[in-house]
């Protein structure tokens with residue numbers, strides 16, 4: 105099979121610019137490796153609200169369900185953030201998409217690049233050699249539990265709920281990944297306070313028995329927030345619930361000094377979505393300065409997922425070549441910056 | 456009034472050792488400044504479970520309610536952490552104490568010491584000059600909401616609930632503190648997902664109208680976890696809910712390179728508790744290597760609270776003198792370390 109349907113959701117802020125480069129590169133990969141990628145575009149996020157009133161229009165959802173993979177840009181718009189009363193918000197589109205596609209595992213690899221290590225806010229000896237893979241549960245927990253605000257605004261609540269079925273599959277994924285790596289899984293939780301965390305701990309222990317070659321550690325989320333800065337090299341594979349994963353994976357993303365490079369995959373049983381982790385970065389929108397590499401490396405994760413490893417490896421090689429030769433955007437080289445499309449073009453040419 | 460009843464709860468791990476130094480110093484302060492401190496000791500935490508079966512015995516609670524201030528060491532024991540089925544846990548004692556005493560605001564000042572700046576995991580230009588005051592809500596939210604686990608372990612939930620009355624007082628405290636500082640309050644929340652966060656945002660905006668000289672900012676908790684590392688100097692006063700405060704304040708505590716120095720105060724309408732933020736650190740228990748300065752600076756916060764500013768300032772001065780002259784424990788000076796009681800003794804002598 106060399107025919108693939110790719111749903112493309114550019115989204116908000118710098119999303120369209122970076123996704124554009126990924127599509128450009130995928131077209132070249134299609135030619136070079138003789139794959140036939142069919143691109144189906146959909147609206148999503150603030151852009152979709154402005155144009156249709158709905159952050160995830162039915163047509164977009166249909167395209168995604170029908171796809172072999174979803175390539176996603178970013179979501180979010182400051183005009184909604186400052187308005188606590190807005191009933192329709194861009195994020196609802198992303199959350200609904202995750203839920204509808206059953207994307208239960210958000211996977212974020214964190215590697216450091218020796219040529220960029222001096223960009224890290226951390227000292228070199230602390231960060232150098234860090235290599236972490238984070239598995240964040242993505243379709244349950246407090247994000248999707250019951251929510252309520254009374255009419256007078258006197259109180260509100262959010263329910264964090266987890267069932268065994270929500271936890272087991274992602275824990276298996278984490279252990280399987282650890283087997284290919286340094287054979288260590290760390291569960292991040294708050295088991296000294298939360299019932300849901302104690303359920304996670306219990307299930308992790310059970311699953312661990314099926315992977316006797318992998319070591320299982322537990323760490324409280326407050327301590328993890330410290331350890332990521334004090335000694336990030338201690339981690340191999342991290343697995344955690346939705347909200348803790350949101351916080352911890354964003355914290356982890358900046359310690360390497362290269363957030364503009366970090367990709368992510370959100371995987372379900374029948375669908376998968378790939379997006380850069382940097383977000384919509386509205387201040388940079390339309391300026392041609394956004395770094396497209398995180399989106400391009402997300403595209404490489406997508407190629408892996410489609411089992412096109414040869415193309416994925418070629419793409420990663422070309423990204424590394426661009427970085428080594430400083431063919432990068434202003435965030436990585438302020439002295440001689442290239443534009444978003446120049447960087448994408450360079451990588452496409454290399455392929 | 457120069458008669459004060461101080462409840463002393465040494466707690467677990469290194470708690471007893473560091474609290475011991477604080478009491479030693481308070482006795483000297485009593486003599487020098489002619490205050491009469493009466494110390495009432497209580498059991499709490501894992502120690503209390505071992506001796507009484509209850510992490511917060513009634514007698515301890517009574518002592519605390521009856522006190523002008525509580526001096527607390529640390530809580531937590533690894534033998535409980537690894538056992539998700541334990542019905543009685545040390546942390547329950549601390550949570551119950553907070554609730555019973557109505558300690559709604561946990562206050563953590565974060566300052567950097569120029570003589571210790573090279574201890575920071577962050578680069579000097581990023582961390583130098585950081586001065587943040589964190590206000591964490593301490594008696595509501597997901598810590599105290601309804602919790603449930605079904606008998607088969609098939610699912611569990613934790614409810615995060617906030618009422619207007621839980622939020623208003625701590626927000627006022629944060630704004631009043633900001634007026635004495637750089638006049639900026641940042642609310643950390645997840646208002647793009649949680650109803651409780653949107654309630655926090657709404658109330659913060661209302662309260663802000665009473666403080667027109669103070670600027671109010673909002674930041675999502677995932678972004679805050681990044682910004683604390685990328686640019687900690689942007690923060691002045693932070694206010695946040697219980698769970699986010701737990702994570703963010705611990706993250707903040709390590710960026711200065713001096714977690715062994717950081718104090719905290721937990722304030723209510725009628726009671727107040729003072730504790731170092733470093734925790735029970737069981738590996739160091741009984742070795743005489745624990746840094747007592749965080750507990751001693753918590754004691755200085757206690758003196759402030761009792762409106763004994765002169766003594767508080769003298770105590771802070773003596774701590775700074777000890778740090779400058781490297782009269783410190785092994786965590787701050789590996790070459791020529793002093794023991795816990797030597798450091799406490801040095802500070803007592805200086806006073």
Ligand SMILES: CC(C)[C@H](C(=O)O)[C@@H](O)C(=O)O
Nearest residue numbers: 179180195198350647648677
């Ligand atoms: C936009 C927001 C709802 C989202 C989340 O919190 O999951 C984002 O922060 C992310 O991590 O993908």
Ligand SMILES: CC(C)[C@H](C(=O)O)[C@@H](O)C(=O)O
Nearest residue numbers: 296297326530531546549701
């Ligand atoms: C011991 C634990 C329950 C506690 C908390 O999470 O509040 C601690 O981490 C703290 O921050 O004081």
